[in-house]
Amino acid sequence: MDVSAEAKLTDDQSRLIATQIREELARRRISRQLLADQAKISIATLEKALSGRRPFTLATTIRLEQALGVALRNNHAAAPVTHGVAPDELGFYSRRAVQWIEGAYLTLRPSFGDKDAIYAYRTEIAWDEASSRLTFKESERLDAAFTQAGLVSVPAPSGHIYLITNVHGQYRLIIVTRPTISGDMFGILTTLQVGRGAQLTPVAAPIALIPVGAVNPIEFGRIAAGNPCHETYRKALRRTLEEPFALFLPV
Numbered sequence: 001m002d003v004s005a006e007a008k009l010t011d012d013q014s015r016l017i018a019t020q021i022r023e024e025l026a027r028r029r030i031s032r033q034l035l036a037d038q039a040k041i042s043i044a045t046l047e048k049a050l051s052g053r054r055p056f057t058l059a060t061t062i063r064l065e066q067a068l069g070v071a072l073r074n075n076h077a078a079a080p081v082t083h084g085v086a087p088d089e090l091g092f093y094s095r096r097a098v099q100w101i102e103g104a105y106l107t108l109r110p111s112f113g114d115k116d117a118i119y120a121y122r123t124e125i126a127w128d129e130a131s132s133r134l135t136f137k138e139s140e141r142l143d144a145a146f147t148q149a150g151l152v153s154v155p156a157p158s159g160h161i162y163l164i165t166n167v168h169g170q171y172r173l174i175i176v177t178r179p180t181i182s183g184d185m186f187g188i189l190t191t192l193q194v195g196r197g198a199q200l201t202p203v204a205a206p207i208a209l210i211p212v213g214a215v216n217p218i219e220f221g222r223i224a225a226g227n228p229c230h231e232t233y234r235k236a237l238r239r240t241l242e243e244p245f246a247l248f249l250p251v
Contacts, residue, residue, distance in 0.1 A: 015150070019149050104212040
């Protein structure tokens, strides 16, 4: 059966493709306008798809693949969906069982560029009805090109929550504890740090997710020492190591 070129991809597929395109733009250091010109699509179409305001169509995705010279769809084939229950590989959880995780979180980790600063951004965890699973999406990041979105795994045996980004086999992983009585989650981030040129270096760091409504005042971005939020953020982040919610083993 033929598939229309105007067929729309699912929200889950669109989020994963948008993440890969943002990474390609940052890695190649080209503008969104240049990519739109090369793909022969309007900049408005590209902006809306990357921001999640409009899903990618098959035609748009094919043109972007041709412009970038990479496959964007291979890892995003739709899997059978059982509505109301996540697939086994994500923990086979029901929506009712994980509703308490849904919400907006202030996300804190050490700054990779300033040893005394804390990097703060927003993470939204929400149920995606179309794919029947929890998803997450970041925002309010200074390095917007590296904004992440992905899937949430909640396996019963480990008692932990996994925020997973997978773009053609390239993973970024956050492992956090289930929420404390105040709703906070603490754990470890493993990712790739951008170095000189196109160099990427594996890095791990403590991370904390605090419900947005529990933080006042709140500020996003690189929070340097002396900022009114710095001491509060530092104490929250240090709980990961001091209680401890995660261990970093000495060599």
